[in-house]
Amino acid sequence: MIIPCMNEAGSLPGVLGRIPDGYHVVVVDNNSTDDTAEVARAHGATVVGETVPGYGSAVHTGVLAAETEVICVLDGDGSMDPQDLTHLVAALEGADLAVGRRAAGHSPLHARIGNAGLSLRLRTKYKLPVHDLGAIRAVRRQALLDLNVTDRRSGYPLQLLVLASKAGWKVVERDVSYSPRTAGTSKVSGSFKGTVVAVRDFWKVL
Numbered sequence: 277m278i279i280p281c282m283n284e285a286g287s288l289p290g291v292l293g294r295i296p297d298g299y300h301v302v303v304v305d306n307n308s309t310d311d312t313a314e315v316a317r318a319h320g321a322t323v324v325g326e327t328v329p330g331y332g333s334a335v336h337t338g339v340l341a342a343e344t345e346v347i348c349v350l351d352g353d354g355s356m357d358p359q360d361l362t363h364l365v366a367a368l369e370g371a372d373l374a375v376g377r378r379a380a381g382h383s384p385l386h387a388r389i390g391n392a393g394l395s396l397r398l399r400t401k402y403k404l405p406v407h408d409l410g411a412i413r414a415v416r417r418q419a420l421l422d423l424n425v426t427d428r429r430s431g432y433p434l435q436l437l438v439l440a441s442k443a444g445w446k447v448v449e450r451d452v453s454y455s456p457r458t459a460g461t462s463k464v465s466g467s468f469k470g471t472v473v474a475v476r477d478f479w480k481v482l
């Protein structure tokens with residue numbers, strides 16, 4: 277299980293306290309200026325550092341560091357429940373990629389509109405059965421590496437979905453919970469500016 281983290285020391289204890297049995301956690305510390313790395317280690321995670329900023333950069337470093345056949349990725353801000361990953365991993369039985377559809381309740385309005393537009397495009401142009409952007413996911417590690425996702429910023433999850441479609445992968449989506457982050461500050465969708473930058477990143481991919 278890979279958790280990209282930039283200054284998530286406040287949220288991590290809650291996240292790492294809900295890891296399902298049998299999972300090994302790699303926290304990718306992306307230039308945190310707080311105690312993210314120490315907190316992660318204290319809660320049993322392996323910590324890998326990544327100095328190149330960006331969500332995709334942190335995730336890719338985690339994928340390289342992981343040693344399991346199947347990997348999962350989720351945020352370290354407490355907005356997602358690691359227990360949901362067991363359903364996504366189970367769905368890989370009949371699929372190449374399993375992504376979560378986050379409950380919409382707590383997202384800011386601009387983020388919801390952006391997600392709706394982009395996921396509509398994924399359904400129509402790329403024939404993917406998705407209603408969200410794959411922010412939490414499970415996939416086989418080697419297949420993911422072979423797919424060669426190159427985006428190192430917030431477009432990473434979207435590029436993964438587009439490449440999966442082009443490669444003829446079977447993609448499935450499952451409902452997952454979604455709450456406000458439990459501490460710290462948002463790096464992407466919490467601010468209007470962050471969302472504009474992210475949507476621009478996304479649209480380039482599409």
Ligand SMILES: Nc1nc2c(ncn2[C@@H]2O[C@H](COP(=O)(O)OP(=O)(O)O)[C@@H](O)[C@H]2O)c(=O)[nH]1
Pocket residue numbers: 279280281282283284306328329330331334350351352353355430457461462463464465466
């Ligand atoms: N955007 C961004 N997120 C990062 C980076 N490094 C790690 N992350 C983590 O990626 C996850 C998602 O970021 P978050 O701020 O929650 O985005 P939001 O939910 O869209 O507001 C969090 O666990 C971040 O700590 C980075 O360089 N940029």
Ligand SMILES: [Mg+2]
Pocket residue numbers: 351353355457462
């Ligand atoms: Mg978040």
